[in-house]
Amino acid sequence: MISVDSLSFRYQGAEQDALHDITFTVKKGEWLAVLGHNGSGKSTLAKCLNGLYLPSSGTVTAAGFDTRSDETVMQLRRRVGMVFQNPDNQLVATTVSDDVAFGLENAGIEREQMRKRVKESISLLGLTGLEASEPHRLSGGQKQRVALAGIMALEPDVVILDEATAMLDPKGRSEVLAMIHTLRERGVTIITITHDVSEAVDADHLLVLKDGRTVTHAPPKEVFRDDAILAHAGLVAPYAVQVARALQARGIALPDVMTEEELVMALCTYTQKT
């Protein structure tokens, strides 16, 4: 679904590449989380994936479209939706329904079909009952869900969330993370850009960047157990992983865990056994 081959990108006037020789693929229905500290190139990569930025060298193909092709750029944008960090910058209409319909109107979708897709998308994102609400009166998490509903109405193949939870409180953050799981169940390919390791534990693969270069591209379990990789990338393992490893180092026989829920379950099993 996404194929990035030897991608390098340099901002105009910059002395070095913001992305250097990046290669990876993402299969249909997979979730890739891109991790890295500030300035590692995550957002630049996200914008390369839907053609907002074009490669200085190498190629990016998303949903079957080469991002450099002028003829297919509109199809590419429809197939590859993007949610950004600030929910307030993404909502354009005066009601939730109109906002969700906005992209469909631009795409020239016929009225009856548009109504149907808006309704479905609002329901999928758990916004039923808020159709007539003014978007600016919603919570941050609800606003991001409206932005996602607008994208889902266009029936995309890929959804990229660029730090989409960064400005949200814990409730809003868990709302958006829950929606990622919903989209995934529907077979949508997901790319999340984050510097919060705990938000990446459920992804199929992690792409870890440092100074615009790939540090590793591997499943979360492999990455989070590799101290050398984490230290090199300036990251720390998720809290549950750290606690489990500290207990294992003290001779407590726990399995490897990734989330706080898994840690609690492992501790319950351990205490029942001993």
Ligand SMILES: Nc1ncnc2c1ncn2[C@@H]1O[C@H](COP(=O)(O)OP(=O)(O)OP(=O)(O)O)[C@@H](O)[C@H]1O
């Ligand atoms: N518009 C721009 N012009 C020139 N250089 C830029 C521009 N935007 C980003 N950069 C540079 O490109 C590099 C990668 O930036 P990018 O924003 O992609 O990193 P990031 O990992 O998303 O960072 P953050 O976590 O802070 O959002 C950095 O060195 C940054 O200074």
